[in-house]
Structure formats: structure tokens, C-alpha cells
Amino acid sequence: MRTTIRFPIPALLLAFTLSAAAHNGDHQDLRHWELASPDPDRIFLTFHGDPATRRAVTWRTDASVKGAVAEIAVALGEPGFDQMAERVEAKTETIDLSKALDTTQGEVRYHSAIFQNLRPGTLYAYRVGDGDKRWSEWIQFRTASKEPRPFSFIYFGDAQNDVLSRWSRVIRMAHQTAPDAAFALHAGDLIDRANADTEWAEWFKAGGYLHAQWTGIPVTGNHEYAGVKSMLWRPQFTLPVESSLPQALHETVYTVDYQGVRIIVLNSNEKVSEQVAYLEAQLKKPGYRWSVVTFHHPIFSPMGRKNYDEQDRQKWKALFAKHKVDFVLQGHDHSYVRGQVPVIDNDGTPGSDFQTLYVTSVSGPKQYKIKQGQLESYASEGYTTQRKARNTQFFQVIEIDGDRASYKAYTATGALYDAAVIEKNHATGEKKIIQRIPHTDERTYENTVKYSTQNL
Known part of the structure; x- marks a missing residue:
């Protein structure tokens, strides 16, 4: 199920937002990696429950992607590991970026999936996409062990x-x-x-x-x-x-x-x-x-x-x-x-x-x-x-x-x-x-190179 989220913003921020949007004119001013596309980007892995058996992943696409899925499999040395992949349906929500700063991109979609019932202490590979032609690469992570380990x-x-x-x-x-x-x-x-x-x-x-x-x-x-x-x-x-x-x-x-x-x-x-x-x-x-x-x-x-x-x-x-x-x-x-x-x-x-x-x-x-x-x-x-x-x-x-x-x-x-x-x-x-402090001098403004902060 998809929903459109429209966020109220304070008046001062709104004025700044409109000014920024007017300056940008259209998203020709945006660089290719700032723009959402049908391909997954901004992929981020998080904890969501027991780290030995669960993870969550979130990613972004443009509004043309109507549904999204993630696939996950135990990582193997051979390239056919994905034949054992399990598919997980993602939740999708639409975000209206016209309320954001420095963008006139309009609506984008964020997708999230939760991997459950994973094996502890196991290397997994996952990918995210539309379930058809638009996929991320396969990405690997290891689940935690159930016991204390280094x-x-x-x-x-x-x-x-x-x-x-x-x-x-x-x-x-x-x-x-x-x-x-x-x-x-x-x-x-x-x-x-x-x-x-x-x-x-x-x-x-x-x-x-x-x-x-x-x-x-x-x-x-x-x-x-x-x-x-x-x-x-x-x-x-x-x-x-x-x-x-x-x-x-x-x-x-x-x-x-x-x-x-x-x-x-x-x-x-x-x-x-x-x-x-x-x-x-x-x-x-x-x-x-x-x-x-x-x-x-x-x-x-x-x-x-x-x-x-x-x-x-x-x-x-x-x-x-x-x-x-x-x-x-x-x-x-x-x-x-x-x-x-x-x-x-x-x-x-x-x-x-x-x-x-x-x-x-x-x-x-x-x-x-x-x-x-x-x-x-x-x-x-x-x-x-x-x-x-x-x-x-x-x-x-x-x-x-x-x-x-x-x-x-x-x-x-x-x-x-x-x-x-x-x-x-x-x-x-x-x-x-x-x-175990190394025998090096304390770093100060006096013994390091000055950096201009005009752009900060």
C-alpha cells in the first residue's frame, strides 16, 4: 500500500524553502546522483530487532516504481547462490520533495523491507529493486552471534x-x-x-x-x-x-x-x-x-x-x-x-x-x-x-x-x-x-593548517 506524506513546515522554513525552489527553477540544476531514478539508491541497512536474526533495509526510487521488493540469500562462494534467495515485499511511501530545501524534484518513493528469521553468525547477500529489471547489486552483511564474541x-x-x-x-x-x-x-x-x-x-x-x-x-x-x-x-x-x-x-x-x-x-x-x-x-x-x-x-x-x-x-x-x-x-x-x-x-x-x-x-x-x-x-x-x-x-x-x-x-x-x-x-x-596515548603532540589551531569556514 502506498501513501503520500505531506509535511507541514514552520513559516520561516517555508519562506526559505520557496526561495530555494525559486532559485533552482527546475531539477536540471540537480546532479545525476541527487536525482531519484527507477534504480535503487540511498540504500541503508539498520538494526530492527535481534541482530542475530533480523535486519531492515531502506532505499529510494523515483515515482515511476509502483512496488518494491528485497531478496536475500545465504552468501556462498559460487555465483549461483541467488537460486536460494527469499523474496521480501517492501513497504512503499511517497514523499513530496517540493517541501524540501534545494530541490524541485517533486515526488519520490522510499521503500523498506525487514529481513526476519535469519541464521545467527551467518554471511548473507541481499539486493533491492522493483522485482523485475531494476535491481541494486548484491550486498553482503553478517548477522550477529547469539553469544558474546569479539x-x-x-x-x-x-x-x-x-x-x-x-x-x-x-x-x-x-x-x-x-x-x-x-x-x-x-x-x-x-x-x-x-x-x-x-x-x-x-x-x-x-x-x-x-x-x-x-x-x-x-x-x-x-x-x-x-x-x-x-x-x-x-x-x-x-x-x-x-x-x-x-x-x-x-x-x-x-x-x-x-x-x-x-x-x-x-x-x-x-x-x-x-x-x-x-x-x-x-x-x-x-x-x-x-x-x-x-x-x-x-x-x-x-x-x-x-x-x-x-x-x-x-x-x-x-x-x-x-x-x-x-x-x-x-x-x-x-x-x-x-x-x-x-x-x-x-x-x-x-x-x-x-x-x-x-x-x-x-x-x-x-x-x-x-x-x-x-x-x-x-x-x-x-x-x-x-x-x-x-x-x-x-x-x-x-x-x-x-x-x-x-x-x-x-x-x-x-x-x-x-x-x-x-x-x-x-x-x-x-x-x-x-x-595508550601515542607520543604525538596535541593537535591545536597553532600547529595545524588553517581551514576557511566561509562555506560552512
């Missing part, structure tokens, strides 16, 4: 600006550095203007087939909002719906359990207090050995920005401490800072033992300065900074292996800039951190 994943801070030109090298270097990563986590501000379809086009082209091969965990940042959430967020990412949460938070707050690691995605843009009970429930629920919480706005802002009501900030932070969260991964402040907090004693005072690793990072070219003295101001909360950088694009690789979690931060050139190892006694919950 794996790695990639974490990106804000891509946001100049995405195709300057972020593409970061995601591609990440793939060269960790080609077997199980998934990629994008911690918000994937683009700059929430409803700019041309910017989404850049983001999808920059990642190319990696978006379809690496399962993605997208997080909403403030730039995924233009008064309301981007009109393209839900159509282009098929994500879990947590029915206990307000509808505004659906497909922006969700949890993934992957081989003994619980990844909790929060939305720091809206209804922050409404997520407290959900966060605590996920942290209390048994079944994981390591915990990762990710959201966009940093708890310990390097710029000193007031991202939250202070009560909400303290509630989130207290739950991270109470439930001994291992990693908190964030973006927003366009700089690199890795810090940590200790165990909080029963009287509320910081102890001496390591508890939680906090990271703020940036993968795109837009860079901010760290406010002088700001990081030191968090000392009363037990926070200490281990490594920081400015004017540098990063990606991070986190490897989980039994009682050890390895954290590494790389620059866009693949140079190791920061590293640490957490060792954890899963029986007692006790942890220690081993710093």
Missing part, C-alpha cells in the same frame, strides 16, 4: 558540512582501518540543514556502498531538526519503535544488543526527561556485559554550552554512574575530547577507580575551539580529560573482546591519535583503564 564498530561524530568533499575521506579511511567492523554509529548532525535533500544526497554518496554493507546506527542531532524532525529522517532510516515512549521519540530512541554489548541510543534534542525511565529500564535489564550510550549533545561540553536543563543532565549522568556505563559517545561541539569519571561513592563523592569513558568527537570539517578552562570546571563532578584535539577530523574504532574493550581514535589520514584499554571483571563490575 567484534569492533566505528563511531563518527558530526559530519554535517561539506560532506561529500571532506567527510567522504573519513568514512572511507575508517573502512580501510577496520574493514570488518560490525556496524557504524553516527552520533548526530549527519548533515547541516535537516530538510535539504541535496545535503542528504551528499551524505549517502560520501558513504556509498558502506551505508548498505555496514549496519548503521543513526542518532539525531540538532541539525536533524528544523523546528520539527527532518521530513526525511523516518522515510530513509527504518529503525525500532519503542512504544513506551512519546511518538515524537519513535525511531530516535532505541536499543541494540549486539554480542554481549548493549547500545542505547537517546535523543538529546527533545523530551529529555521523558527518556529517563526508558534509559534506566534498559540499563537495569540483564543480558549484557558491556554498555554504550550514545546521543548528540555532550554531558561535559568542551564549549560550556548549556545543552540540557541541569536537572535532566544530572539525571542522565547519575544513571550512567549508578549502572556503571562503560562508554558515552557524543558529538555537537566540533572538537575532540576524551575524558572519564570515577566510581561515585555512596555519599555522592567521586572515588578513585575508573568508571565511564566519555568522548566528544567530530568527523566533518567544521571545527570549534575548546573554551578555555571549561574542561577543568568539571573537576567537582570527578571528570578529568585524558586527550583533546582541535582542527582535526576523526573517526573512532572500538573493539570488544571478552573482558577487554579497546578504544582508538584516528585522524582522517588513518594516524592513531588516542587510545585506551578498559579491563573489566564481569563478575564484580570492577574496571580499570590503561592509557
Whole structure:
């Protein structure tokens, strides 16, 4: 069944939209990879339920495609593997892009399919298309194991600006550095203007087939909002719906359990207090050995920005401490800072033992300065900074292996800039951190090449 979705947009945004549309005139101004066609594009793989047995895939076509399907088969060495393929009908919805920025393309169609009853720990190949002549290539991914096993994943801070030109090298270097990563986590501000379809086009082209091969965990940042959430967020990412949460938070707050690691995605843009009970429930629920919480706005802002009501900030932070969260991964402040907090004693005072690793990072070219003295101001909360950088694009690789979690931060050139190892006694919950910081100078505006930000 197809439906046409027409989204209301705020008056200010509408004026800007009409101006942009008038400037474009018609879609002759658009490049071929920005335009939808009968061939599938913007293919994106996501978690949707148990990662050992399920995945979801979303893709786009023009309005000429009336129906869509996906096919999936166990990947074999021989080329005839597709003879065992199973066909899955896709859901289709029509999106009116006349309400988007920088496009006059009109209606396009987004399609989504959910693969179910997959075998754990198995390599699969899938493709998407119209079920006849218009197909994508066959794309491979591996399902998770049911038991805790070693794996790695990639974490990106804000891509946001100049995405195709300057972020593409970061995601591609990440793939060269960790080609077997199980998934990629994008911690918000994937683009700059929430409803700019041309910017989404850049983001999808920059990642190319990696978006379809690496399962993605997208997080909403403030730039995924233009008064309301981007009109393209839900159509282009098929994500879990947590029915206990307000509808505004659906497909922006969700949890993934992957081989003994619980990844909790929060939305720091809206209804922050409404997520407290959900966060605590996920942290209390048994079944994981390591915990990762990710959201966009940093708890310990390097710029000193007031991202939250202070009560909400303290509630989130207290739950991270109470439930001994291992990693908190964030973006927003366009700089690199890795810090940590200790165990909080029963009287509320910081102890001496390591508890939680906090990271703020940036993968795109837009860079901010760290406010002088700001990081030191968090000392009363037990926070200490281990490594920081400015004017540098990063990606991070986190490897989980039994009682050890390895954290590494790389620059866009693949140079190791920061590293640490957490060792954890899963029986007692006790942890220690081993710093593995390379003997390289801290990167600053003074010792790096200045980049013009006029176009950001």
C-alpha cells in the first residue's frame, strides 16, 4: 500500500524553502546522483530487532516504481547462490520533495523491507529493486552471534558540512582501518540543514556502498531538526519503535544488543526527561556485559554550552554512574575530547577507580575551539580529560573482546591519535583503564593548517 506524506513546515522554513525552489527553477540544476531514478539508491541497512536474526533495509526510487521488493540469500562462494534467495515485499511511501530545501524534484518513493528469521553468525547477500529489471547489486552483511564474541564498530561524530568533499575521506579511511567492523554509529548532525535533500544526497554518496554493507546506527542531532524532525529522517532510516515512549521519540530512541554489548541510543534534542525511565529500564535489564550510550549533545561540553536543563543532565549522568556505563559517545561541539569519571561513592563523592569513558568527537570539517578552562570546571563532578584535539577530523574504532574493550581514535589520514584499554571483571563490575596515548603532540589551531569556514 502506498501513501503520500505531506509535511507541514514552520513559516520561516517555508519562506526559505520557496526561495530555494525559486532559485533552482527546475531539477536540471540537480546532479545525476541527487536525482531519484527507477534504480535503487540511498540504500541503508539498520538494526530492527535481534541482530542475530533480523535486519531492515531502506532505499529510494523515483515515482515511476509502483512496488518494491528485497531478496536475500545465504552468501556462498559460487555465483549461483541467488537460486536460494527469499523474496521480501517492501513497504512503499511517497514523499513530496517540493517541501524540501534545494530541490524541485517533486515526488519520490522510499521503500523498506525487514529481513526476519535469519541464521545467527551467518554471511548473507541481499539486493533491492522493483522485482523485475531494476535491481541494486548484491550486498553482503553478517548477522550477529547469539553469544558474546569479539567484534569492533566505528563511531563518527558530526559530519554535517561539506560532506561529500571532506567527510567522504573519513568514512572511507575508517573502512580501510577496520574493514570488518560490525556496524557504524553516527552520533548526530549527519548533515547541516535537516530538510535539504541535496545535503542528504551528499551524505549517502560520501558513504556509498558502506551505508548498505555496514549496519548503521543513526542518532539525531540538532541539525536533524528544523523546528520539527527532518521530513526525511523516518522515510530513509527504518529503525525500532519503542512504544513506551512519546511518538515524537519513535525511531530516535532505541536499543541494540549486539554480542554481549548493549547500545542505547537517546535523543538529546527533545523530551529529555521523558527518556529517563526508558534509559534506566534498559540499563537495569540483564543480558549484557558491556554498555554504550550514545546521543548528540555532550554531558561535559568542551564549549560550556548549556545543552540540557541541569536537572535532566544530572539525571542522565547519575544513571550512567549508578549502572556503571562503560562508554558515552557524543558529538555537537566540533572538537575532540576524551575524558572519564570515577566510581561515585555512596555519599555522592567521586572515588578513585575508573568508571565511564566519555568522548566528544567530530568527523566533518567544521571545527570549534575548546573554551578555555571549561574542561577543568568539571573537576567537582570527578571528570578529568585524558586527550583533546582541535582542527582535526576523526573517526573512532572500538573493539570488544571478552573482558577487554579497546578504544582508538584516528585522524582522517588513518594516524592513531588516542587510545585506551578498559579491563573489566564481569563478575564484580570492577574496571580499570590503561592509557595508550601515542607520543604525538596535541593537535591545536597553532600547529595545524588553517581551514576557511566561509562555506560552512
